[in-house]
Amino acid sequence: MSAHAKTHDEGHAPGAGHHRNYVKIWAILLVLLIVSVTGPMLGIRVITLITAFGIALVKAYIVAKNFMHLDVEKPIVHWALAVALLLMVVFYAGIAPDVQKQSGTHWKKAKVESHAPAHGSGHEGH
């Protein structure tokens, strides 16, 4: 074992990522990518949600576990990431009602007009 590998193993659990088949993991990610693109083409809302967003979660988990080696990372890292993710949830829960409600006591949201062209080709002369 090289001096570097020895130093590295002091920081990671034994065998962290030394025996993983990364090419196989990459192939699985590609299959999931194909499913996430083709699934929504069926036009069924539930299938779209599962294939697009459900598979995104699975892909992110696979990358974090196998490429970032989160499965053998120290607990301090897990806690730090968990706190950041919890902050995101708190942020969403705190702001979403204000953004998503259209009216309340003594107030009503004004409509904002979009300036985007409806069908592209937004320039003159086309």
Next chain:
Amino acid sequence: MNIPTGRLAVWWVLVSEIVIFGGLLASYLMNRLTHADWADQAAHTNTWIGAFNTLVLLTSSLSAVLAHQAAEKGDGPKAARLLWLTVLGGATFLVVKSFEWTHEIREGFTITSSGFWSYYYTAAGLHAFHVLCGMILMIWVASTAAKNQELHRVENIGIYWHFVDIVWIFLFPLLYIAK
């Protein structure tokens, strides 16, 4: 705690990045759920270009983790070559994105066109900036790794790169698939 300082620092950076990108994506999501008409705007994004760029980033993550594996074995020159391959992936991603943006701007979809396009250019632009920063750092790490020096940095830059990949994994369905 027994965790190398450099690696802990990278994770610390990523924790703050989660809040940055998480805040942006969460606000996009709540606005998207509020404005049904954003779907009409999202219909103009090119799913195939987004999918191709996802493929490019996933492949560059593979070369980054293989570089880490080579560094583990003390093979600095091989790690450097794989890092250069990762940089090439990042460059491909940015070139494709620049062509895509040029086309969309020519079509009249600019950052001021609507709420959707504001989020689209901000989120994808911030992500592209992170890709660029990662590439610059990776070139520096590759140059030292080629001399068999500071090989622990190969893992550190890899962790950052995989995070950028994960951010794109979520941006792709939000901006390109949900139409």
